[in-house]
Amino acid sequence: MVLKVLAFLALVSVMVNSQQPAFNDDVLGLIFFKAGLKDPNAKLQSWSSDDNDPCNWTGVKCDPVTYRVTELHLDDLSLSGHVGRGLLRLQFLQALSLSKNNLTGTINSELSHIGSLRVIDLSGNSLSGSIPDKFFAQFGSLKSVSFAGNKLTGHLPGSLSSCSTLVEANFSFNRISGQLPSGIWFLRSLKSLDVFGNLMEGEIHEGIGNLYDLRLINFGNNRFSGKIPGDIGSCLQLKYVDFSDNYLYGTLPDSMRRLVSCRSISLQGNSLSGQVSDWIGELTSLESLDLSANNFSGGIPSSLGNLQLLRELNLSMNLLIGYFPSWISGNELMGSLQVLDLSSNDLYGEIGSKIGVLSSLVFFNMSRNHLFGSIPYSIGELKTTQVIDLSYNLLNGSIPSELGGAVSLKELRLQMNFLSGKIPIQIVNCSSLTVLNLSWNNLSGSIPPATSNLSSLEYVDLSSNDLTGSLPKELANLSLLMFFNVSHNNLHGELPVGGFFNTISASSVSGNPSLCGSVVNRSCPAVHNKPIVLNPNSSDSIGGSFPNHHRKKIVLSISSLIAIGAAAFIVIGVVAITVLNIHVRSSMSSAPVSLALSGGEDFSCSPNNDSNYGKLVMFSGDADFAAGAHALLNKDCELGRGGFGVVYRTILRDGRSVAIKKLTVSSLIKSQDEFEKDVKKLGKVRYHNLVALEGYYWTPSLQLLIYEFVSSGSLYKHLHDPGRSCLSWRQRFHVILGTAKGLAYLHRMNIIHYNLKSTNVLIDCSGEPKVGDFGLARLLPMLDRCVLSSKIQSALGYMAPEFACKTVKITEKSDVYGYGVLVLEVITGKKPVEYMEDDVVVLCDMVRGALEDGRVEECIDGRLRGNFPAEEAIPVIKLGLICASQVPSNRPDMEEVVNILELIQCPSEGQDELE
Structure with a gap:
C-alpha cells in the first residue's frame, strides 16, 4: 500500500510540472497499471514516471504523429497481479495483448469503455469469474478477442452478438457453460470461432450458413448435442471444422460436400451414424479426416483414395465393414499419408501387398479387425513408420524378416493373431524400438540374443507362444525396461540376473516349467516338480483341447488357503450387504x-x-x-x-x-x-x-x-428357474458372445458397468442378450470403497478382488472379472456361490479344481447331456477362468474377449432360439 501511495504522489508531481498533459495522461495510466503488477524479471524497468511520453517503453507502441499509446504488448513476461483501471486512461488504445502471463482476478468490465480497442488478448493467464454480460456492448470496432486458457466460468454473454466487426473470437480451454448466444450467427465478418474445451451445451442451431467468410469453427470437447447444422456447407471458405468429443448424433449433412476448401474435419467421439458418404472424396483439400469413436457403418468409400493431400485418416472405433481397402495399398497418390488408423471395426481380408508405397506413414493401426493372411513383405519399406499395430486379427504365417527395414519403428504390436515361425533376428535393425508385443501367437524357436541390443526397449510381451531355448543373459542390460512377460512358453534355463530382472514378478515368467531362478523359487540346475499346466493340445488331462490352429497354455492352480479366505470374505459380505439393504429400504419406505x-x-x-x-x-x-x-x-x-x-x-x-x-x-x-x-x-x-x-x-x-x-426375462431365470426349459449350447454361446459385445461397446464409450451379473443380462424375444443396469454408479458421488462395493456389487461371487483393496484402482478389468464368473455360470448352470449344509462352494474355484483333476464333465451343465462341442466348450471355460483372474492385469479386455470367442466359435448351420 505504501508503494502505491508513493507512486501516486510521484504521478501527481508529474502532472503538475508537465508541459504536455495529453502525453502524461498515458504515462499516468501505465504507471498506475504497473503498480498493480508483479514483475519478477524487471521487464518493465524502462517504465519511468519521469518520461514525458511512454513511446520508448517496453511493449508500448505509439502513434508517430500524436504520440498517444495505440498498442500494448506484454506477452510472456512472467507478470502476475491484475488488470488494473489504469488502462482506462489509454483512450486511443487499439491493441491490448497480455497473453501467457499469470494474471489473476476477474475481467474488468470497464475495459469496454476503451471504445477504440480492436484487439484484446488476455489468453494464457489465470483469470476467473464470468465475462460481464454487457462487456462487448460498447466495442464498436472490436475485431479480435481471446480469453483462451483461463479459468473463466459462466456463460458467453449475449452482448458478443453486438460486435458486428468481430473477425476472431477464442474462448477455448476455460470452464464456460450454457448455450451459444442466439445472435452469434449474424456476425457476418466472423472468420474464426473457437470454444474448444469448455462445458457448453445445447444444440448447434442452423444459421451458421450466414457466415460466408468463416474459416475455422472449433466446438470440440464440450457437451453440445443434436445434429451437425444442415447449412454448414454454405460456409464455403471453411478450412478447419472441429465438433469432436460432444454428444452429436445423426448423419453427416449432405451440404458438407460443398466444403471443397476444407483442410481438416474432426468429428471423433460423438454418436454420429450412417454411412461415410462417397462424396467425402470430393473434398480434395482435406489434409486431416478424423471420424473415430462414432457409430458409422457400411463400407469405407473408395473415393478417399482421391485425397492426394491427406496426411491423417482416422476411422477407428466405428462399425465399418468390408475388405481392407484396396485403394490404400498400392495407391501412390496417397504418398503424403502419415497417420492411418482403421482399428476397432469389422474389416476383413488381406493387407495389401504394396502397403510399402505409403512412404510417409508414421502411424499404422489396423488392430481389432478380422484381417487374415500374412504380413506383406513390403511392410519393411515403411522407413518412416514409428508405430505398427496389427494386433487382434486373424493374421497367419511368419513375421517377415523384411520388417527389419522399418528402421524408425518404435512400437510393434502383433499380439492375438495366428503368427508362427521364429522371431526374425532382423528386428535388431529397429534400434529405436520401445514396445514389442508378440504375445498370444504360435511363435516358436528361441528369443534372438540380439534383442538385448535394443537398448530403448521399455515393454516386451512374448507370452503365450511356443518359444523355446533360454533367455539371453544380456537382457539384464536393458536399462529402460519396465515390463517383460514371457509366461506360458517352453523356455528353460536360468533367468537373467540384474537390472529389471531383480524385481520381475513371478507371473511374468510362469508357465515355463523348466525355467529356474529365485523368482520362480526353483534353484538351478535342480529339477523340481512341474506346476499343473493345462496344455490346450492334450486331451488326456482335461478331456478336450483348443482348436489346433490356436494353441494356448494356462497355469490353473489355487491353494486351499485362498479358498478358505474367499469363503470367509463372502460370509462377511453377506452380513454387511443385508444390513445395508435393510437400512436403505427402511429409509426409503416412508x-x-x-x-x-x-x-x-x-x-x-x-x-x-x-x-x-x-x-x-x-x-x-x-x-x-x-x-x-x-x-x-x-x-x-x-x-x-x-x-x-x-x-x-x-x-x-x-x-x-x-x-x-x-x-x-x-x-x-x-x-x-x-x-x-x-x-x-x-x-x-x-x-x-x-x-x-x-x-x-x-x-x-x-x-x-x-x-x-425386454420380454423374456433375465438370464438368471433361464439358468436357474426350475420351470424353464434348458438352454442349448448354441443358445448359451450366443449369450456369452452377445454379452461380451455389449460390455466391449460400453468400455469403448468409457463406461464401467460395475454390477454385471446374470440378473442384469436380459433375453429378448429373439434370444438376443441385452446387458442392463450399466453405468448406474455414475449417479452416485465418490464414496468409500466399502460403501460403493456393498451398494453396487449386491450379488456375491461377481465382485472383483480389487474391491477389497483401497489402493487398487477400479477399472474396466473389474467388469471383466464379473464377466468371467458369468461365463462359468452360463456353462455350468451353477450359481457363482452356492451354500451347502456345511460348506460354501465358490464357482471359480470349483471349475479350476475340476479342470486340474481332469473332471471336465463337472464343468458343463449336466442338463446338456453331452450335447455340446468340446472344441468350443473347453476353450470358453478357460477363457472364463482367465477373465476371472485374481490379478487385473492378467485379464484380457472385452475387445480381446470378443475376438477370442469369434475365433473359438465353430461354424453352425442354424442358431437355436430361446424358448
Whole structure:
C-alpha cells in the first residue's frame, strides 16, 4: 500500500510540472497499471514516471504523429497481479495483448469503455469469474478477442452478438457453460470461432450458413448435442471444422460436400451414424479426416483414395465393414499419408501387398479387425513408420524378416493373431524400438540374443507362444525396461540376473516349467516338480483341447488357503450387504410417491414447492402412461429387485411396454444437474446388446429410470428357474458372445458397468442378450470403497478382488472379472456361490479344481447331456477362468474377449432360439 501511495504522489508531481498533459495522461495510466503488477524479471524497468511520453517503453507502441499509446504488448513476461483501471486512461488504445502471463482476478468490465480497442488478448493467464454480460456492448470496432486458457466460468454473454466487426473470437480451454448466444450467427465478418474445451451445451442451431467468410469453427470437447447444422456447407471458405468429443448424433449433412476448401474435419467421439458418404472424396483439400469413436457403418468409400493431400485418416472405433481397402495399398497418390488408423471395426481380408508405397506413414493401426493372411513383405519399406499395430486379427504365417527395414519403428504390436515361425533376428535393425508385443501367437524357436541390443526397449510381451531355448543373459542390460512377460512358453534355463530382472514378478515368467531362478523359487540346475499346466493340445488331462490352429497354455492352480479366505470374505459380505439393504429400504419406505407426469415438462412450479412433483423426460416417443401415474409403482407390476432399486413394468400410451426402476439410493444421489447430465449420457448409449434407457423422472426424494422392456426375462431365470426349459449350447454361446459385445461397446464409450451379473443380462424375444443396469454408479458421488462395493456389487461371487483393496484402482478389468464368473455360470448352470449344509462352494474355484483333476464333465451343465462341442466348450471355460483372474492385469479386455470367442466359435448351420 505504501508503494502505491508513493507512486501516486510521484504521478501527481508529474502532472503538475508537465508541459504536455495529453502525453502524461498515458504515462499516468501505465504507471498506475504497473503498480498493480508483479514483475519478477524487471521487464518493465524502462517504465519511468519521469518520461514525458511512454513511446520508448517496453511493449508500448505509439502513434508517430500524436504520440498517444495505440498498442500494448506484454506477452510472456512472467507478470502476475491484475488488470488494473489504469488502462482506462489509454483512450486511443487499439491493441491490448497480455497473453501467457499469470494474471489473476476477474475481467474488468470497464475495459469496454476503451471504445477504440480492436484487439484484446488476455489468453494464457489465470483469470476467473464470468465475462460481464454487457462487456462487448460498447466495442464498436472490436475485431479480435481471446480469453483462451483461463479459468473463466459462466456463460458467453449475449452482448458478443453486438460486435458486428468481430473477425476472431477464442474462448477455448476455460470452464464456460450454457448455450451459444442466439445472435452469434449474424456476425457476418466472423472468420474464426473457437470454444474448444469448455462445458457448453445445447444444440448447434442452423444459421451458421450466414457466415460466408468463416474459416475455422472449433466446438470440440464440450457437451453440445443434436445434429451437425444442415447449412454448414454454405460456409464455403471453411478450412478447419472441429465438433469432436460432444454428444452429436445423426448423419453427416449432405451440404458438407460443398466444403471443397476444407483442410481438416474432426468429428471423433460423438454418436454420429450412417454411412461415410462417397462424396467425402470430393473434398480434395482435406489434409486431416478424423471420424473415430462414432457409430458409422457400411463400407469405407473408395473415393478417399482421391485425397492426394491427406496426411491423417482416422476411422477407428466405428462399425465399418468390408475388405481392407484396396485403394490404400498400392495407391501412390496417397504418398503424403502419415497417420492411418482403421482399428476397432469389422474389416476383413488381406493387407495389401504394396502397403510399402505409403512412404510417409508414421502411424499404422489396423488392430481389432478380422484381417487374415500374412504380413506383406513390403511392410519393411515403411522407413518412416514409428508405430505398427496389427494386433487382434486373424493374421497367419511368419513375421517377415523384411520388417527389419522399418528402421524408425518404435512400437510393434502383433499380439492375438495366428503368427508362427521364429522371431526374425532382423528386428535388431529397429534400434529405436520401445514396445514389442508378440504375445498370444504360435511363435516358436528361441528369443534372438540380439534383442538385448535394443537398448530403448521399455515393454516386451512374448507370452503365450511356443518359444523355446533360454533367455539371453544380456537382457539384464536393458536399462529402460519396465515390463517383460514371457509366461506360458517352453523356455528353460536360468533367468537373467540384474537390472529389471531383480524385481520381475513371478507371473511374468510362469508357465515355463523348466525355467529356474529365485523368482520362480526353483534353484538351478535342480529339477523340481512341474506346476499343473493345462496344455490346450492334450486331451488326456482335461478331456478336450483348443482348436489346433490356436494353441494356448494356462497355469490353473489355487491353494486351499485362498479358498478358505474367499469363503470367509463372502460370509462377511453377506452380513454387511443385508444390513445395508435393510437400512436403505427402511429409509426409503416412508418416501411418498405422488407423481405429476405429463409430457416432458418441468412441474417444479407447484405452489407449495412440493418435492413430490418433479420432472419427467423421455428421450423419444410418448411421455404419458396408459394407466396414469398411480399405476407406475404398482406392487402387482413388480419385475424384480436389485442393489439399486425395484423394477416395475408399465405401458406407454403408444402401447409400448417399459420397465421403471425406482432407485433406492436417493440419499446418495448427486444433485439434479449432475444426475440429469449423467442420465442423458447413458440415454445416448445405443447398442443391440444393451438395454436402452428411454427416460427418467426426478424429484429430490424420488428418482425413476425408464428402460425398454425386454420380454423374456433375465438370464438368471433361464439358468436357474426350475420351470424353464434348458438352454442349448448354441443358445448359451450366443449369450456369452452377445454379452461380451455389449460390455466391449460400453468400455469403448468409457463406461464401467460395475454390477454385471446374470440378473442384469436380459433375453429378448429373439434370444438376443441385452446387458442392463450399466453405468448406474455414475449417479452416485465418490464414496468409500466399502460403501460403493456393498451398494453396487449386491450379488456375491461377481465382485472383483480389487474391491477389497483401497489402493487398487477400479477399472474396466473389474467388469471383466464379473464377466468371467458369468461365463462359468452360463456353462455350468451353477450359481457363482452356492451354500451347502456345511460348506460354501465358490464357482471359480470349483471349475479350476475340476479342470486340474481332469473332471471336465463337472464343468458343463449336466442338463446338456453331452450335447455340446468340446472344441468350443473347453476353450470358453478357460477363457472364463482367465477373465476371472485374481490379478487385473492378467485379464484380457472385452475387445480381446470378443475376438477370442469369434475365433473359438465353430461354424453352425442354424442358431437355436430361446424358448
